[in-house]
Amino acid sequence: MKTIEEVQQDILEEFSLYEDWMDKYAYLIELGNSVEPISAVEKNDQNLIKGCQSRVWLVAEKKEGHIYFRGESDAVIVKGLVALLLRVFSGRTPGEILHSQVHFIDDLGLTQHLSPTRSNGLLAMMKQIRLYAVAYDRLDN
Amino acid sequence: MKTIEEVQQDILEEFSLYEDWMDKYAYLIELGNSVEPISAVEKNDQNLIKGCQSRVWLVAEKKEGHIYFRGESDAVIVKGLVALLLRVFSGRTPGEILHSQVHFIDDLGLTQHLSPTRSNGLLAMMKQIRLYAVAYDRLDN
Amino acid sequence: MEYDVNKIRSYFPVLKQQVYGKPLVYFDNAASTQKPVQVLLKTGRLYTEFYGNIHRAAHYMADKTTDAFESVRDQVQQFIGAGSREEIIFTKGTTESANLVAASFGEQFISPGSEIIVSEMEHHSNMVPWQLNALKRGAKIVKLPMSRNGELQTSLLSELITSKTRLLAVTHVSNVLGTINPLAQIIDAAHRKNVPVFVDGAQAVQHIPVNVKALDADFYAFSAHKMYGPNGVGVLYGKRKWLEQMPPYQGGGEMISEVTFEKTTFSEIPFKFEAGTPNITGVIALGPAIALLQETGMEHIAAWEHQLLDYCTHQLKELEGLVIYGEASQKSGVISFNIDGIHPFDLGTMLDKTGIAVRTGHHCADPLMSYFNIPGTVRVSFGIYNTTEEIDRFIEALKRVVKMLK
Amino acid sequence: MEYDVNKIRSYFPVLKQQVYGKPLVYFDNAASTQKPVQVLLKTGRLYTEFYGNIHRAAHYMADKTTDAFESVRDQVQQFIGAGSREEIIFTKGTTESANLVAASFGEQFISPGSEIIVSEMEHHSNMVPWQLNALKRGAKIVKLPMSRNGELQTSLLSELITSKTRLLAVTHVSNVLGTINPLAQIIDAAHRKNVPVFVDGAQAVQHIPVNVKALDADFYAFSAHKMYGPNGVGVLYGKRKWLEQMPPYQGGGEMISEVTFEKTTFSEIPFKFEAGTPNITGVIALGPAIALLQETGMEHIAAWEHQLLDYCTHQLKELEGLVIYGEASQKSGVISFNIDGIHPFDLGTMLDKTGIAVRTGHHCADPLMSYFNIPGTVRVSFGIYNTTEEIDRFIEALKRVVKMLK
């Protein structure tokens, strides 16, 4: 399996194919549409991360030392970003997550989606992913 | 006796001798120093017109249908302005005062001393002069 | 008179900017308008020619600045047809104007059991101040409800206004629906029962002619940054009879007459309500913004923007699955809509990539969103510099992004 | 490093103005400073290149503006050494900052019988808010007295602070006397009895290095317009632990999380305290003002201005009948004085005619005037761009007008 850094590089390379912002977003939408929906039952308050404009749900499961994430959003662009985050983080060990540095969103020029004052749920989702890692890490030790 | 308008013209002419602002103010100070002081007894709260930075006292007396004003201030420049107002208004009938238009302060470029937000007492003094005129006018009729 | 939109556009250099390589179409005017060079030039004069703190000083720079500042008070008075300059209070915005009245009028007139009527279409800024205040004073907020088409149910007023009602708070123009409320009628109904009315004019003064005296409004508030003026400046108009009875809101410099450790006496209105150094350069730079509105003519502006509204509404209605919220008979240039199966955030984000700035979200009007049971809308809102060509570009872009998102 | 005052002066075109045909000498910096071109240029960019309402929008103009706005929050945090950006709240000025804390801290922590200690040398803005609040809540204002030389009698603190004391309000630097108060010592005395301290920094941040964390101040307030920045912008620093416990001050847009007619939940700090559209352009233009101070170096500025203070004090003392108010051992560049037998208003008015802008009056510090039993003073106050040559011209002019007035 590729490292978190390698996956980020892959993503950057894929996006570098698109010069135009419309095309980058078209690709994000495509990614968003390909995200496997989470079940209605899982779309509960506990898994909900509330943003100002859109909602994000995040489900985590641990199997054999690795955390598997699934997620969704009511906005397709946010869903595309969720897809990217899942690709980077799902299936990692808590240690890998805790020692990672996420830079690809900045590098893609999508920083505004992470701005704390935009609060569209993505930043909270990243925090939540780390919290899961911390929690599972503690459970292990 | 000259009319209110004529006295204003006189004042404007006198000041027109001075080109420099320092000289105009030197003349104002001279006028201020020449104002006859009012007695300590008359410097009471009733005659006091409070400004933000300086205080003005105004005393009015009526004799044979004419109002005679005396006034003073703790700041000599304000006293100079008071002297000019006394020269214009003292010895007039209530009707003359009420029908007059005071423009010489504006014309001299001293408007800032009359600005309501500067509230250095002069504007209040002008109002007070008019109020006396109104009051004596009523008493007459 | 012809409406010379090109001349107006020439005052707004920012309109020539490109975003993401596309020419900017700015349709987010209800959030904040762009600012003309006239306002910048006036600001520049205060940075290069004269500036000083106002009112209390005895020097040239301060005198000149004071004159410029106070003359804008006269200009505002005249612009909204207020009875006297002392009834014009400078605040930092509509929100602060509402908070000032809620706190200060509240302290004097609102007590346990009092009722405050607030309409269902209010911006949070004309809702939360009353809520907070009601909570503090044991008063109750009573809702003036809305109808499906975005009009207030004014016929209910005679029932809603009781002997306990102390104030009615309502917006002149809705920032989400565009509805122009029948203010004269609402105010009349309130006054018949001696209830004063606070009007949120944040979306009105820049779009339609406003005369507070003709309306007989008790309070009227608006923000400079929504009327092509500077940021950080708001206006509160209040009838003298209310302002004089109300205690000061904030304490500090400017608003006091005398201070001792034991007792403080306050200045007259308007200064009683202007504690601290005001936004001097901001207030002075509001002057040219008002001048621009007046030179263009509020009647002409209203007509022009109404034309844009009609033109855009007509084209939007052709689109499949598009729902417009707010179809009041009297509307200003604001259109809120959604498209079936597409999240407004996605629409807004994609439109942005085509150079078109619209707003998405709840527009600070949660109760209104609850009414329609939606998470938000896409909102386009027009200003004096917008054109039908821009609407064409918007519609075209909208069709394109809808195709991508569906 | 040399202090390059000519370079600094070149940033302030207004200093080249003439008044009454004489070159301007601006010695009214404590009232408000002039503004450098850097601040104007930044403002201009917001008028011509990018501008939008912040935080909630999803378009390019708004995103860019939001980034610029929020980066100034970081800059302010760093400038005053605050622990985190969330502890920086933007207000409209020092006065509002004090009112915010008085109302909001007051609501939570001040009750009948509480005591608030306020120093005798406070500006009305750090006095009246506490008075108004004490009156509302049945609390009492306790005076921290001053000595003849203009220093606070800090030795009395251990007595004055009782179990009833809820807060101590004190200025960092006096706007009349120039006294730099021994803040660390005052704060330490208060903290030993668990009393938080509100510091009025309006006359400090532009003159001396300030680090709120090193001082351990609980609240620290200042105004942009006194630090070469724009008008209508203030800062309130507050320790997180207090800000989080305090209820919101104003209600409206930005500061809420969710609103219904029944209940409203609020945002986190700092937004909880920033209701309504903030002074966007003002906050952003504060950035270059802070940058100028930092590039020049607060240590260098303090040294330069202290030199001006010494130079001017020395020459004033030579004048017959001249009394200086405030001779604290630690002083910043402010000198208040009177001349025997001459009214300060006359002095100020005449100095103005020679091109020299000073302030006269009570400087919004009535209690201090009562202390010295005077109606007012003449005040000269220095800024980063003032020079000893200007002081020479001032002294010469002063001698001339004194001769005229005596």
Ligand SMILES: Cc1ncc(COP(=O)(O)O)c(C=O)c1O
């Ligand atoms: C010491 C002090 N505190 C507070 C203030 C009030 O500041 P502002 O008027 O900007 O709110 C001033 C300025 O006048 C001051 O000098």
Ligand SMILES: Cc1ncc(COP(=O)(O)O)c(C=O)c1O
């Ligand atoms: C109807 C309405 N009221 C009040 C406000 C608040 O104005 P401000 O944020 O300028 O205080 C707005 C703007 O957002 C508005 O549209």
